[in-house]
Amino acid sequence: MTSRLDSLTDRDADWAGLSVVVAGLAVSGFAAADALVQRGARVVVVDGRDGEAERERREILQIMGAQVHLGPEATTRLPDLAEQPDLVVTSPGWRPDQPMLAAAQAAGIAVWGEVELAWRLRPAEGGAPWLTLTGTNGKTTTVRMLARMLEAAGLRAAAVGNVGTPILHAVLSPEPFDVLAVELSSFQLHWLDHSPLSVAPLASAVLNVEPDHLDWHGSMDAYARAKGEVYERTQLACVYNVQNPVTEKLVRDADVAEGCRAIGFTRGIPSVGMLGVVDDVLADRAFIDERRTSAAELATLEDVRGDAPVLAPHQVSNALAAAALARAAGVPPVAVRDGLRGFRPDPHRIAHVATHGQVTYVDDSKATNPPAAAASLSAFDHVVWVAGGLLKGADVDDLVRAHAGRLRAVVLIGRDRDEIAQAIARHAPDVPVVDVASTDTGVMDDVVRLASELAQPGDTVLLAPAAASMDMFRDYAQRGEEFAAAVHRYTRDHEGK
Structure with missing residues (x-):
C-alpha cells in the first residue's frame, strides 16, 4: 500500500477508493473526513x-457517505471492515499507545496526522508555502505576529494549525493564500509521515524546548525529537533560539534542503547570520547583503511592547522569531515593523486587568507550565504570585529557585499546589504562602482578596499558574476570566479605599 500513498502528493491525485479510518470527530477530524469523502475516499x-x-457532525458525514461510530467501544480497536484500511488519519491529541492507533501501527498501516493530510492536499502547482513554527511556549503569539507581518507586506496570509484554524481549511480555501503561518504542536509533529514526501516548509522555527507533555511523549528526548521534526526538509531557513541551545542542536540534526541556512535569534547583539537587539532596536544581520558589516533596523522595543503593561523578555524573543520567518519569506523591514505595531496579544497572555491602590493585576493564565511562568515572572520586580493547578509531572524547583527574589507572597490553588508549596519552603522559606484548598471555580474572589491583602504599593498580583487548569476550570481561558472578573469585583468594592 505504500506505493499508493506515495502517489498521493496533491489534491488532484487519485484519492478515489482509498480506505481511510479517521480517528476523532472534533474540528480537525471533521475537516479531514469531509476533505477525503469529497475526493472519493x-x-x-x-x-x-x-x-x-x-x-451533529455524524449526521452531516453520513449524508455525505461516510460511516461514523461513536462511544467508548468505537475506539478500542480498528473498525470491522471487509479489508484492512489503507490509512489512518488521527487527530493530534491521540497518543501513540492508544489501542486503535497501536493496532494500526502493528499491522503496518500508515498513520498520518491532519497536518500530513493537509500537505498532501495542496495543489500540484502554486500552493502557498508554509512557514512552520513550534516550541514549548509562545507559539500562538509568534504565529499571530508572523501573520500580521505577512499581511502588512500585502500578502494574503493566515495563522493556522494548532492556533485553532485547521490547516485543511486554508489549504482547500476557494480563495488561495499567498503564504501560511503554521503553528505546530509536538503532537502534530509526531504524526507527520517522516518521509521525503512529507511537509517541506519554506522556513521553520523552534522557539524553545522545555519539559512539557512528557506523559504523552514518554521522555524529554522523545519530546525534543518531535519538536525537531519541524526543521526536516526545510527549504530556505531554519530559525533557532540562541538562548535555548537545544534548538540549535535540532537544526544540526535535521535533514534539510541543500543551501538551507541556520538563522539564530537572540535578545543580545546579533552576530552575522542572526537577528537580535541593538540598543532598543530589533536588528537583522541575516537577510541583508551587507550582513558582515551592518544590520537592517526592523522595529523598536516599543513597537513590540504595544499596549502591554511591561515588555516581557520572552515577547522580544517571539517578535524576533516571527521577524526571522517573515524575512525568510521576503517581507521587507517596514512590514515587520507595521505588523508588530498592529499586533495585539490573545487574551490571558500577560494581560493588564486593573491597577488599584498602586497594585497592578495581571492575567497570564496561559502560563500553563513552569517555563511559561518563569517568563512571566521575569517581567516584574515584586510579585504576589497566584499559582497552581495540574503540573503534569513538571518540576517547579528551578522556577522557584530562579525567581524567589521577586516573590512578595504566594497564593496557591489547584490539585498540585502542595508541590509548589514544598518548592517554596526549600528555596524561598521566608515568603508567605496562602493555601486555598477549595476547588470551586468561584474561589477566585478569595484568591484576589488574599493576594491584595499581601500586596504592597508597586507590586503586581500575577496569575501565572505554571500548571494546567482542568482540575478546576474548563480551560486556561475560563481560569483567566474568573480571575479578571474577581479583580474587577474587588476593585469596585474597594473603590476609594
Missing part, C-alpha cells in the same frame, strides 16, 4: 465521545 470515522456536537 471510503471513510470511517470513530470517536470515543457521543455528545451533541459529535452526533
